[in-house]
Amino acid sequence: MEPGSRKERERAERRRAIITAARDIAESEGWPAVTTRRLAQSIEYSQPVIYGHFANMQAIVAAVAIEGIVELTVHLRRARLAAAPENIPDAVAWAYLDFARAHPALFDAMFTLPNGLDFGGPDAPVELVDAFGELIEAFAPLAKGEDQETYVEMAWSAIHGQTVLGMSGRLRPQVAAERMAMLVRVLKRE
Amino acid sequence: MEPGSRKERERAERRRAIITAARDIAESEGWPAVTTRRLAQSIEYSQPVIYGHFANMQAIVAAVAIEGIVELTVHLRRARLAAAPENIPDAVAWAYLDFARAHPALFDAMFTLPNGLDFGGPDAPVELVDAFGELIEAFAPLAKGEDQETYVEMAWSAIHGQTVLGMSGRLRPQVAAERMAMLVRVLKRE
DNA sequence: TCGTAGATCTAGCGATGCTAGGATCCGGGC
DNA sequence: GCCCGGATCCTAGCATCGCTAGATCTACGA
Numbered sequence: 117m118e119p120g121s122r123k124e125r126e127r128a129e130r131r132r133a134i135i136t137a138a139r140d141i142a143e144s145e146g147w148p149a150v151t152t153r154r155l156a157q158s159i160e161y162s163q164p165v166i167y168g169h170f171a172n173m174q175a176i177v178a179a180v181a182i183e184g185i186v187e188l189t190v191h192l193r194r195a196r197l198a199a200a201p202e203n204i205p206d207a208v209a210w211a212y213l214d215f216a217r218a219h220p221a222l223f224d225a226m227f228t229l230p231n232g233l234d235f236g237g238p239d240a241p242v243e244l245v246d247a248f249g250e251l252i253e254a255f256a257p258l259a260k261g262e263d264q265e266t267y268v269e270m271a272w273s274a275i276h277g278q279t280v281l282g283m284s285g286r287l288r289p290q291v292a293a294e295r296m297a298m299l300v301r302v303l304k305r306e
Numbered sequence: 307m308e309p310g311s312r313k314e315r316e317r318a319e320r321r322r323a324i325i326t327a328a329r330d331i332a333e334s335e336g337w338p339a340v341t342t343r344r345l346a347q348s349i350e351y352s353q354p355v356i357y358g359h360f361a362n363m364q365a366i367v368a369a370v371a372i373e374g375i376v377e378l379t380v381h382l383r384r385a386r387l388a389a390a391p392e393n394i395p396d397a398v399a400w401a402y403l404d405f406a407r408a409h410p411a412l413f414d415a416m417f418t419l420p421n422g423l424d425f426g427g428p429d430a431p432v433e434l435v436d437a438f439g440e441l442i443e444a445f446a447p448l449a450k451g452e453d454q455e456t457y458v459e460m461a462w463s464a465i466h467g468q469t470v471l472g473m474s475g476r477l478r479p480q481v482a483a484e485r486m487a488m489l490v491r492v493l494k495r496e
Numbered sequence: 497t498c499g500t501a502g503a504t505c506t507a508g509c510g511a512t513g514c515t516a517g518g519a520t521c522c523g524g525g526c
Numbered sequence: 527g528c529c530c531g532g533a534t535c536c537t538a539g540c541a542t543c544g545c546t547a548g549a550t551c552t553a554c555g556a
Binding site: 497498499500501502503504505506507508509510511512513514515516517518519520521522523524525526 | 527528529530531532533534535536537538539540541542543544545546547548549550551552553554555556
């Protein structure tokens, strides 16, 4: 099937429709409601058509996760570029938490559900590398003498941990702001 | 059924057998292999018997999670008591990571799988409160002027984040040791 | 010894992810 | 214009899941 043909376009559209439907259903009703039959109904095709686009359910989660990572990257970048240089770590940390709160199902696809994505491995998708690059921009300046990449991993996981524990109700919500500010202060080592 | 009777004891034994079977299967084959039919086979009863002990599958995950939390608590306490005072934060942080690595399925039950446990809420199980108490013992001394409880939440979530991202292959494993050491250094604010 | 209450099992319901095999449609050669 | 072959799509079904209803069987007290 030559690229750019009508069939090719329709096929790509259908793939997008599946991903979008999965996102929408997951955000509104939770991931357990995202079933192959439900997706088929959303795109107005029969169930096996789904398997013409994705090998299995996990591949759909992975596709949504990739989309989420891309959006998270632009969200972080926007926050970084809008902030005064000395406020970049705060702004990006907050943007991370904001994103997770605004798109919990997307966040689940990225970090909680099994999605089969190879993050650290040799053939990690570019989207993942880009996202980490954005974190480097934000937090590498705080590394001081330490190894930058390691420092950024450390900072990211600290922010991530606070995000996931907070979102799952394991931390006191009323001090969320002060807790995140405290983390950034500690990371800045002022 | 009066407590202490033979029937009561047998019932309690069976409950324990279910929890143990769930743990064992989850550790050796992953949580998806833990099905009600499989558990029934393990305890040599028919499947509906499971529902005489647990309302649903999630309640079994919760029971395993509680068990895991208790074990994590003693693991952290042991590490704390064995360490020199100035090394307590390092020792406890490492113990946390060690525990997750040694019992990944247990850790999943506690933090990744839906278990319905109310962590932060008013009627959180005592086991959860005890576990957090252990974290307070370890990290509150680092709070300096800051609010202690908030500081401990911050430190815990940072360690937790590094643990979960590391275990799911999202951080470089070869620098795991230096990364955790770096976090503790930052938390100590030396 | 017998009747009843509780314990346990068999069987089944409505779902799930996923697949096989038949129908249908569409495009290119005569 | 027709016909044929391949791609595309659907119906139907398999095995398995969590969970439950109803029958059966066991054990204990009157």
